[in-house]
Amino acid sequence: MTLLIDIHAHPAMNAFLWDRDLRRHVMGGDMFNPLASLSDFEMLSRGGVDVLWSALHVPEREFIDNPPIHLAAHLTRGGRMLLERNAWECLLVQMGQMEQQVERSSEHFRHVRSNAELDAALADGRTAIVHTVEGGHHLSAGLEPGDEAGRLARVDLLADRGVASITLAHLFPNDLAGHVDAIPKEEHRILFWKVDPQVDLTRGLTELGRAVLERMIERRILPDVAHCTIPARQQVYAQVANRIPIVASHIGVATLNAEPYNLTEEDVTAIAASRGIAGVIFMPYWLESSHPKDGLDAIWRTMVQLNDWAGGTWEHVAVGTDFDGFTDPPDDCSDESQLPKLRTHLEQQGLTGDALDRVLGANARRVLTDGWR
């Protein structure tokens, strides 16, 4: 069976922040627009998406405390909650709301917490929604600095709720892992007042980060190294030692755009050794240093590089759009409904049969089988 799987998009955050009903498509567009709705249920259905790794994410304090954002937050229920409660509390609310939204659309969608539930949902013709969590700051919010047991208990709770992967780092410092700069340069000022992502590219995994990673492996939550510094990534590979597939959920490659955010050959070799996957981001800003408006061509060339670094195999290439993650999507494939254009584009480049199936979904399915519950 040919599957279409997006391993990273943010309908849940979109719904939480803007009080959205995901049954209704609000607006799309190919520009950077935080209010757009690129991965709601209508977009997912029209795109023929079979499985969505639905990234839960609560913006970091440093982001919310920016005066324009702080002001805007008062305008929605979700925004006001951000001001009043910590990231962990908001995450649980966002998770519960997403489950309710999926339940309300149960004729087409189903939230799944295990491989068995995923298979059953697909057999019933439903689009399966799998929770993932982006950012280690959720695990620490409101806890004492040394409270390792508290953080591990949160990993346990997320495992019990069916979370399939956790992205260790994000946009600002957290106490698990060093992060790279992942805010496009021009947005350091325009959108965010004046934001300092406080990047230290030498920072790796912390003691807490190692403990959390170990618990994730035990509880079968896939580690996602997107947003991590190069040293943090290397330390994750060394500690995991191929015990669980490693994911880089929404990335480009350093040969096309030499940003620390993007993967290098060393990354891809290690991810392939773990039988993991790299999901290509649908954001030309990261894919290519020229920052083109279109993306399909850059997406293809990124996939070719990943194939080459993995030893000439398509087994470690996947799709991780990051739609609705405050991104500027490609003009030629700007939301989930347009994903069939990716298939066509890959076919035109000569990717067919088994290889095409792997990239579009089979690899992402395999990683869940091997590393999730």
Ligand SMILES: [Zn+2]
């Ligand atoms: Zn991200």
